[in-house]
Amino acid sequence: MREPRIETLPLLPRPRRAQSLLSTTDISKRRNVCFDPHNLTRPCEHTIRAADTIEIVARDEDALRAANTTLDQLSRLCTRCHAFEIHDWAQFAHRGFMLDVSRDRIPTMEHLKSIVKLLAAMKFNHLQLYFEHTFAYSGHEQIWNGLDPMTAEHIHELDLLCTNHGIELAANQNCFGHLSHWLSHPDYAHLAETHDEYEFYGFRRQGPFSLNPGHPGSKALIRDWLAQLRACHTSQRVNIGCDEVADLGTGSSKALVQQLGYEHVYSQFVGGVADICSDIGFHPMFWADVALSHPRCLDRLPDNMTGLVWGYEPESPFAEGLDKLRARQMSAWICPGTSCWRSFAGRTTERLANIKAAAKIGSSYKCQGFLLTSWGDLGHRQQWPITLRALADGAAAAWSGEYLAEPSAVDIHVFDEPDSGLAAWLDALGDADLQLREARDAQNLPRLLNSSALFHELHPAHESMPIRGGITEWNEIRAILDELSNRVPTLNEPLIRTEVLHSLDCSRFACDTAIMRRGGQQAAGLDNIISQHKQxxxxxxxxPGLAASTQHYTTLHSRLKHETTS
Incomplete structure (x- = not known):
């Protein structure tokens, strides 16, 4: 049997430069290491020459870790192969993943530890856990009692594990908006911008949502949060959020905004949060959407901040945002998404295009960081394999600045299911409803954003949004789902198989509900979906987060019962 060549072996991420040599080599040989920071200057830059011996030359310890990761992946594929040379480096110095742990689903420590190890195996080196109210802040027990939150001890333990795997665990606490859980509590209600209705990007919402920037208690609360986070993180980075504060100026700060202007009030408050960060030894990062949409905000913000330019669609205006931050001489990271929230199976086409665009544009602007975000809107009901499939693309793009993950490499190195075809199957499942997301039917609707059509059918972002597709289109989607159900991959890991089948069941139920609403037979299976979700x-x-997550299903159950009996 001929030994394989390095060019044909599925690796994740794929090395930039890999060339086979004439002889053969044994991957299990001892690895000889030397460092050459003078000639190897790019992030994680290293060379590997595997022939009679295996010689690694690395820029630094991070580069050595990357080289060893490549060799570890090779050892899973073969014992012997053609001798080879690799010259590789990372496009982005910081390759990160942000996981939402505030929308009901807080991972167990066992699962978090497995995530850290998997991130390291894909050459990520940065992790954030998104907090709104799920960190156990001392003195604020009334907010998190009963939630089984992340504690300082948990963070210490996770931080040590991250450090041992070459990953920076950065703090993350939204410090302006997305704080309804805090502000709904009587002890903190006085800090809210409003408890009344306000417009949230075209839809009416009921407060509370954001802190009142004019109340001195708002910054006092933030200082307490950040001081407690600083005490349990070795990293000096903190993501202070401050995104989507659509209610600013609609309530308590209305007079202040009328007097000084929205941009002044926003930037003064966020700048004050940045000053708190500096006081306690943090470097602040912030979601840049508000500042980018209000140009004078950027001019008023401190110089020492990092703007996080986020967008989750193929056409997200990354370049426009980076242009503004460059003009301001503010450091920037590029932040695409996994496209898995507000879905049961992800949005494959949007994910691929969004991540690839972010990597290419971020590379062209020489961004130092790439942060892949994974949110948990409406109960965080997407299953872990859906997120995991997207993580693989993020890993490949963050390393290369261009390429996405090869499905066969994902099966081997991410799912540990070689030759299963799982990654490609998940991609097909995530595009089962693509025709309705792209509005290819005759309804003349805009493309559906931030949601799959299947999820939208059960949980529209707003009741005023039009329905999508007629019975013909939904029957076509059902046929796609039936075809996928007939070729579910054979998997070795029972949990992954059950999660994959649950994702398929949820998709089929959503499709059947759409068909029922358009004159088809009654949809069945929701009780089983709820039971499986709980398990x-x-x-x-x-x-503790399960009840709130399941409530989205039980509310749906009541609504569908009303629809079928009225």
Whole structure:
């Protein structure tokens, strides 16, 4: 049997330069290492020559870790192969993943530890856990009692594990908006911007949502949060959020905004949060959407901030945002998404295009960081394999600045299911409803954003949004789902198989509901989906968040019962 060539072996990420030599080599040989920071200057830059011996030349310890990761992946594929040379480096110095742990689903420590190890195996080196109210802040027990939150001890333990795997665990606490859980509590209600209705990007919402920037208690609360986070993180980076504060100026700060202007009030408050960060030894990062949409905000913000330019669609205006931050001489990271929230199976086409665009544009602007975000809107009901599939693309793009993950490499190195075809199957499942997301039917609707059509059918972002597709289109989607159900990959890991089948069941139920609403037979199976959701939740997530997540299904159950009996 001929030994394989390095060019044909599926690796994740794929090395930039890999060339086979004439002889053969044994991957299990001892690895000889030397460092050459003078000639190897790019992030994680290293060379590997594997022939009679295996010689690694690395820029630094991070580069050595990357080289060893490549060799470890090779050892899973073969014992012997053609001798080879590799010259590789990372496009982005910081390759990160941000996981939402505030929308009901807080991972168990066991699951978090497995995530850290998997991130390291894909050459990520940065992790954030998104907090709104799920960190156990001392003195604020009334907010997190009963949630089984992340504690300082948990963070210390996770931080040590991250450090040992070459990953920076950065702090993350939204410090302006997305704080309804805090501000709904009587002890903190006085800090809210408003408890009334306000417009949230075209839709009416009920407060509370954001802190009142004019109340001195707002910054006092933030200082307390950040001081407690600083005490349990070795990293000096903190993501202070401050995105989507659509209610600013609609309530308590209305007079202040009328007097000084929205941009002044926003930038003064966020700048004050940045000053708190500096006081306690943090470097602040912030979601840049508000500042980018109000140009004078950027001019008023401190110089020492990092702007996080986020967008989750193929056409997200990354370049426009980076242009503004460059003109301001403010450091920037590029932040695409996994496209898995507000879905049961992800949005494959949007994910691929969004991540690839972010990597290419971020590379062209020489961004130092790439942060892949994974949110948990409406109960965080997407299953872990859906997120994991997207993580693989993020890993490849963050390393290369261009390429996405090869499905065969994902099967081997991410799912540990070689030759299963799982990654390609998940990609097909994530595009089962693509025709309705892209509005290819005759309804003349805009493309559906931030949601799959299947999820939108059950949980529209707003009741005023039009329905999508007629019975013909939905029957076509059902046929796609039936075809996929007939070729579900054979998997070795029972939990992954159950999660994959649950994702398929949820998709089929959503499709059947759409068909029922358009004159078809009654949809069935929701009770089984709820039962399976409860069972799967306990496998990777802490129990207390389950009730709130399941409530989205029970509310749907009541609504569908009303529809079928009225």
């Amino acid at each position: 799967l939740w306990r496998e990777r997530s802490r129990f």
